[in-house]
Structures are given as structure tokens and as C-alpha cells.
Amino acid sequence: MHCPHFDAGECRSCPLMGVPYGVQLADKEAAVRARLAEATDARTHWDAPAASAESGFRNKAKLVVTGTAAAPRLGILDPRQHPRHHDGTGVDLRDCGLYEDGMKAAFHAIAGAVTAAGLEPYDVAARTGELKNVIVTRSPDRELMVRFVLCSADRLEALRPEVPALREALAALGTPAAVVTANLHPEHVALPEGPEEVHLAGDATLRMELNGIGLRLRPQGFFQTNTDITRRLYATAAAWLADAAAEGGTPVERAWDLYCGVGGFAFHLARPVAEGGAGVAEAWGLEVSAEAIEAAREAAAELGVADRVRFTAGDATTALAAPDGTRPDAVVVNPPRRGIGAELAGRLEESGVPFVLYSSCNAATLATDLTAMPSYRVARAQVFDMFPQTGHAETLVLLTRR
Ligand SMILES: C[S@@+](CC[C@H](N)C(=O)[O-])C[C@H]1O[C@@H](n2cnc3c(N)ncnc32)[C@H](O)[C@@H]1O
Known part of the structure; x- marks a missing residue:
């Protein structure tokens, strides 16, 4: 592959x-x-x-959001820069071949919601902006859990009205969003998510059926990738x-x-x-x-x-x-x-x-x-x-x- x-040389994850x-x-x-x-x-x-x-085996994406609200990049911080002196430039990895079928199209729809809500990506260098990461998990039934990791609750009310249109778009792609949340992550630390989760739409849990057993996954619970x-x-x-x-x-x-x-x-x-x-x-x-x-x-x-x-x-x-x-x-x-x-x-x-x-x-x-x-x-x-x-x-x- x-x-x-x-x-x-712009991604070293593999x-x-x-x-x-x-x-x-x-x-x-x-x-x-x-x-x-x-x-x-x-x-x-x-x-x-x-x-x-x-390829196509990963059910979970933790995407760092960079760029601008009008043109967000969903992927990683450019690994060619030193983490301590990073200027916040990101690499867009929406087309990463590791993700399961259907996730790439979902990432584009999610980027559309970021733009519609006017969510400015968090700038790690300037410590400005709101949206840090987007975390997406896909169940074997092609249902998604979509989590927007925000610095604070300040932009929640801008995001909330865009969620129904996002869910419609994802359903039309055959990957309905069973769970949509915002995760509040105020600290400037390398962890991908913070302690508080705000439910925005759908169910409280994503159903992960394996070998005929219906497991349940909540936003902050671990699941193998x-x-x-x-x-x-x-x-x-x-x-x-x-x-x-x-x-x-x-x-x-x-x-x-x-x-x-x-x-x-x-x-x-x-x-x-x-x-x-x-x-x-x-x-x-x-x-x-x-x-x-x-x-x-x-x-x-x-x-x-x-x-x-x-x-x-x-x-x-x-x-x-x-x-x-x-x-x-x-x-x-x-x-x-x-x-x-x-x-x-x-x-x-x-x-x-x-x-x-x-x-x-x-x-x-x-x-x-x-x-x-x-x-x-x-x-x-x-x-x-x-x-x-x-x-x-x-x-x-x-x-x-x-
Ligand atoms: C590799 S995951 C395995 C989870 C589960 N067995 C599975 O198959 O999905 C490790 C789990 O250990 C949990 N964990 C970490 N430290 C722990 C501790 N001291 N006691 C209990 N659970 C812990 C984590 O929250 C995580 O869910």
C-alpha cells in the first residue's frame, strides 16, 4: 500500500x-x-x-482541526515542525486510507458543518479559536458517533443549529450520526479531549455489534480501533x-x-x-x-x-x-x-x-x-x-x- x-513526509503515523x-x-x-x-x-x-x-480498517478518527472556519483542515499538526515551536499549520488527512469505508465522505460533511457554524479552528501557537478536534467513531452498522472538541461552551449555540443539517447529510451518505456531542477541552495540553461532554443530538450511546453481541459505546469510553x-x-x-x-x-x-x-x-x-x-x-x-x-x-x-x-x-x-x-x-x-x-x-x-x-x-x-x-x-x-x-x-x- x-x-x-x-x-x-507530511504524516509519520504509518x-x-x-x-x-x-x-x-x-x-x-x-x-x-x-x-x-x-x-x-x-x-x-x-x-x-x-x-x-x-487499509480501510480503522473505525475511529481523531482529527485535529486547523486552517480557518471557511476552509478547515481535518487531520494532524504538520509533524515536520517542532511541537514546541509549532505555527499551527495542519495537514488535511480526510483522504487517509486507514479509515473505514464511508468515513471520508462523512469527514467532508462534518467540515461543512464547521464552516456553516463559523467555528474557528483552535490555533495552538496563538491560543485563539474554538474548535480543537473532531473525533468520529463508526460502528459495524455504519452508524457514527461525532464529537466536536471545543475550547469552551461559548460557541455551542453556533454549532447546535447546524447539527440537524449535518445529521441529514450523514444519513444521506448512508452513515447516520447516532450520537453527536461537544466535548469541552479548555486546557492547552496535548490530550485530544477534555473532561466534559455535552450531548447535542441522537442517542447517548453508539451500538457496536460484534459477533451478534450488541456492545454500547459512550463518548468517553475506550473501544478498540x-x-x-x-x-x-x-x-x-x-x-x-x-x-x-x-x-x-x-x-x-x-x-x-x-x-x-x-x-x-x-x-x-x-x-x-x-x-x-x-x-x-x-x-x-x-x-x-x-x-x-x-x-x-x-x-x-x-x-x-x-x-x-x-x-x-x-x-x-x-x-x-x-x-x-x-x-x-x-x-x-x-x-x-x-x-x-x-x-x-x-x-x-x-x-x-x-x-x-x-x-x-x-x-x-x-x-x-x-x-x-x-x-x-x-x-x-x-x-x-x-x-x-x-x-x-x-x-x-x-x-x-x-
Ligand atoms: C486496552 S483498553 C481495553 C478495554 C477493553 N478490554 C476492550 O477490549 O475494549 C484498556 C482499558 O483499561 C482502562 N484502565 C486504565 N487503567 C485502569 C485501571 N487502573 N483500572 C481499571 N481500568 C483501567 C482504560 O480506561 C481502558 O478502557
């Missing part, structure tokens, strides 16, 4: 652009295997890496656990999903084995984002499993802290890049939990965490190419007791 922005996809995938698997060399052995079963489409790979990741985790439980004759009644986001792993584990799940009777998800937990609870209610798939907002590193607490039969951990850390790894090591599924976007921290859990062995492992065109990959491992 080739990209004019990469060739021109360092592997131009490297044949098969080579990317083989290199990633080799790199992950090398990282995990000490934690794995000859008995570890490596499933073939899960390949992604090499490659829908097809995510679908396979969740299904694989459930299948491995079901297989391991059947092989070992170890029933898996209770599972915990730590760092659960909107509950993707928990819902898949709680499905009957005959439907591709792990047949877990009770699942419990723990996640720091209250918004994600609300969305997970909503999905549980809608799926009719709220009595046995429960969610709590809280810190996953403190899970398994109570010495006399209930012990699950399986734990899924899917932390951010920093990994689960020594504290939770130590608790899992001590816990006696028979099965751990660790889904990691950083093989380096995965390797470190595994060294802190020596009584587990990596029974099964697979690389999932969540991030084509980059050196990053998701790795799923199934840990069983030695």
Missing part, C-alpha cells in the same frame, strides 16, 4: 507504509515471539497471526478458554474481565459454548472509566444478562486484594500499554486462579508482567494485527498453571 502523505503487508505481519510475529522467548517454551502453541485488511480484528480477538479468547476448560476438566463458572472497557471480553465469555462463547455462568468486569461501565451495564440489560454479567467502576490493580475474597476460575486482563504492573501480576501469581487470558498491545510490558507470574505457563499465543502499517500489534496469551 502507498500513501501520498507518507511519500511527501512508519511501515510501503512494506509489503505479508512482511509486516511476519516481522511483527517474529518480534513478539522474540520478546516472549523467555516466557514461552516448546509446548507453547502459537496460532497463525490474525491478519487485518491493510480495528473492528474486524477485535471481533476475532474476543471470539478467540472465549474459544481458548472453553477448550482449556474442556481439556483440563476444570469447570469455568466465574470469570473476571479486568480493564474491561465496555465489556467485550466479559460478554463473549458469558455466551454459551454452542454460540462461540466460553459458557461462563457469571462474569464481572472492572474498569476505571465510569462512562464505559455505564455503557457496559446498558448492554448487559439489553442482552438480558444483567443478573450474571456485572460491571463495577474501579481500579483493576486492586482486584484480588481481599485475601478472603471470591476467587474466579478465569481472569482476562487487557491493560493499556504500561501493562498490569507488579502489584496485580503478584496478586494473580498468588491467587491460584487456574486460567488467565492476557491481551496486550505492548509485548515488552507483557514480557515483564509474565516474569512476575512464574507459576503460569504460556499455553497458547497469537498475534492479532490491530494496527497495520505500524510496528504495533495485539498479543493474546492463555496462561495455565504449571
Whole structure:
């Protein structure tokens, strides 16, 4: 795959652009295997890496808005300038090949709404203007969540009247905006969004249906960016656990999903084995984002499993802290890049939990965490190419007791 922005040196988001996809995938698997060399052995079963489409796979766009209200650019700040001395010039990436089908046309409609509302893009150098970013997420049903990240509430009343026309335009493109919000982000910091979300139109959540399970996503909740790979990741985790439980004759009644986001792993584990799940009777998800937990609870209610798939907002590193607490039969951990850390790894090591599924976007921290859990062995492992065109990959491992 080739990209004019990469060739021109004006976007560095895809360092592997131009490297044949098969080579990317083989290199990633080799790199992950090398990282995990000490934690794995000859008995570890490596499933073939899960390949992604090499373009059109991204369901989420975080677009920095530059230029003017009359001619906005949606993309990134020019990476050829030093961040501290940036003059605010942007590169328009509406035609970026990573985004899913239909998103590019939606970006043009959104730019039209920016112009109609007269929203001046935020100028990072002068610290003037209002609109910082536009964040768009597309569901598998082609529905969109559109979020305008504004410096303040001052221009909300200019944006609000343009939302119905934007929704009409998006619906006509076949990508209806199920959720439209404004995110208020007053600080001058590199984070893409701020703490306050103002609902402008549509529903409170976007429906993300994966493998027949209707997940729910709120504006500030995390969702994996490659829908097809995510679908396979969740299904694989459930299948491995079901297989391991059947092989070992170890029933898996209770599972915990730590760092659960909107509950993707928990819902898949709680499905009957005959439907591709792990047949877990009770699942419990723990996640720091209250918004994600609300969305997970909503999905549980809608799926009719709220009595046995429960969610709590809280810190996953403190899970398994109570010495006399209930012990699950399986734990899924899917932390951010920093990994689960020594504290939770130590608790899992001590816990006696028979099965751990660790889904990691950083093989380096995965390797470190595994060294802190020596009584587990990596029974099964697979690389999932969540991030084509980059050196990053998701790795799923199934840990069983030695
Ligand atoms: C890689 S995401 C995984 C989310 C989810 N498992 C999924 O498949 O979408 C990591 C999640 O960990 C959450 N998180 C970060 N630190 C946490 C902590 N200390 N305790 C609980 N959740 C945390 C983030 O909010 C984010 O939702």
C-alpha cells in the first residue's frame, strides 16, 4: 500500500507504509515471539497471526482541526515542525486510507458543518479559536458517533443549529450520526479531549455489534480501533478458554474481565459454548472509566444478562486484594500499554486462579508482567494485527498453571 502523505513526509503515523503487508505481519510475529522467548517454551502453541485488511480498517478518527472556519483542515499538526515551536499549520488527512469505508465522505460533511457554524479552528501557537478536534467513531452498522472538541461552551449555540443539517447529510451518505456531542477541552495540553461532554443530538450511546453481541459505546469510553480484528480477538479468547476448560476438566463458572472497557471480553465469555462463547455462568468486569461501565451495564440489560454479567467502576490493580475474597476460575486482563504492573501480576501469581487470558498491545510490558507470574505457563499465543502499517500489534496469551 502507498500513501501520498507518507511519500511527501507530511504524516509519520504509518512508519511501515510501503512494506509489503505479508512482511509486516511476519516481522511483527517474529518480534513478539522474540520478546516472549523467555516466557514461552516448546509446548507453547502459537496460532497463525490474525491478519487485518491493510487499509480501510480503522473505525475511529481523531482529527485535529486547523486552517480557518471557511476552509478547515481535518487531520494532524504538520509533524515536520517542532511541537514546541509549532505555527499551527495542519495537514488535511480526510483522504487517509486507514479509515473505514464511508468515513471520508462523512469527514467532508462534518467540515461543512464547521464552516456553516463559523467555528474557528483552535490555533495552538496563538491560543485563539474554538474548535480543537473532531473525533468520529463508526460502528459495524455504519452508524457514527461525532464529537466536536471545543475550547469552551461559548460557541455551542453556533454549532447546535447546524447539527440537524449535518445529521441529514450523514444519513444521506448512508452513515447516520447516532450520537453527536461537544466535548469541552479548555486546557492547552496535548490530550485530544477534555473532561466534559455535552450531548447535542441522537442517542447517548453508539451500538457496536460484534459477533451478534450488541456492545454500547459512550463518548468517553475506550473501544478498540480495528473492528474486524477485535471481533476475532474476543471470539478467540472465549474459544481458548472453553477448550482449556474442556481439556483440563476444570469447570469455568466465574470469570473476571479486568480493564474491561465496555465489556467485550466479559460478554463473549458469558455466551454459551454452542454460540462461540466460553459458557461462563457469571462474569464481572472492572474498569476505571465510569462512562464505559455505564455503557457496559446498558448492554448487559439489553442482552438480558444483567443478573450474571456485572460491571463495577474501579481500579483493576486492586482486584484480588481481599485475601478472603471470591476467587474466579478465569481472569482476562487487557491493560493499556504500561501493562498490569507488579502489584496485580503478584496478586494473580498468588491467587491460584487456574486460567488467565492476557491481551496486550505492548509485548515488552507483557514480557515483564509474565516474569512476575512464574507459576503460569504460556499455553497458547497469537498475534492479532490491530494496527497495520505500524510496528504495533495485539498479543493474546492463555496462561495455565504449571
Ligand atoms: C486496552 S483498553 C481495553 C478495554 C477493553 N478490554 C476492550 O477490549 O475494549 C484498556 C482499558 O483499561 C482502562 N484502565 C486504565 N487503567 C485502569 C485501571 N487502573 N483500572 C481499571 N481500568 C483501567 C482504560 O480506561 C481502558 O478502557
